[in-house]
Amino acid sequence: MTQDTTAPDPVLAGFRASIDNIDAALIHILAERFRITKAVGAYKAEHKLPASDPSREERQIARLRKLAEEANLDPDFGEKFIRFVIDEVIRHHEKAKGEA
Numbered sequence: 001m002t003q004d005t006t007a008p009d010p011v012l013a014g015f016r017a018s019i020d021n022i023d024a025a026l027i028h029i030l031a032e033r034f035r036i037t038k039a040v041g042a043y044k045a046e047h048k049l050p051a052s053d054p055s056r057e058e059r060q061i062a063r064l065r066k067l068a069e070e071a072n073l074d075p076d077f078g079e080k081f082i083r084f085v086i087d088e089v090i091r092h093h094e095k096a097k098g099e100a
């Protein structure tokens with residue numbers, strides 16, 4: 001027998017309410033991170049500093065991999081996620097340099 005996917009499922013709805021709250025928190029946290037990195041990008045452009053700092057990134061990734069492990073999160077996923085975010089920040093920094 002196939003499951004009726006339209007029937008209300010309060011257990012699933014409870015899980016999803018929590019997922020929705022977590023996703024909202026993630027968006028706010030990311031927005032706050034990009035708000036501060038925008039200021040970093042403007043500072044770097046003004047002071048003619050390079051957009052990226054690979055040694056800083058290495059330290060961030062090592063730290064976050066350790067935190068991920070302690071939090072029982074796949075460290076490879078943690079690294080991929082922060083790499084994705086940092087790459088976007090660098091793109092913004094490069095754009096800010098072009099506009100300075």
Ligand SMILES: O=C(O)C(=O)C[C@]1(C(=O)O)C=C[C@@H](O)C=C1
Pocket residue numbers: 037040041051052053054056057060085086089090093
């Ligand atoms: O810390 C810096 O210098 C930044 O520009 C911020 C940031 C980041 O998003 O964390 C971005 C680019 C750098 O390569 C390193 C780190």
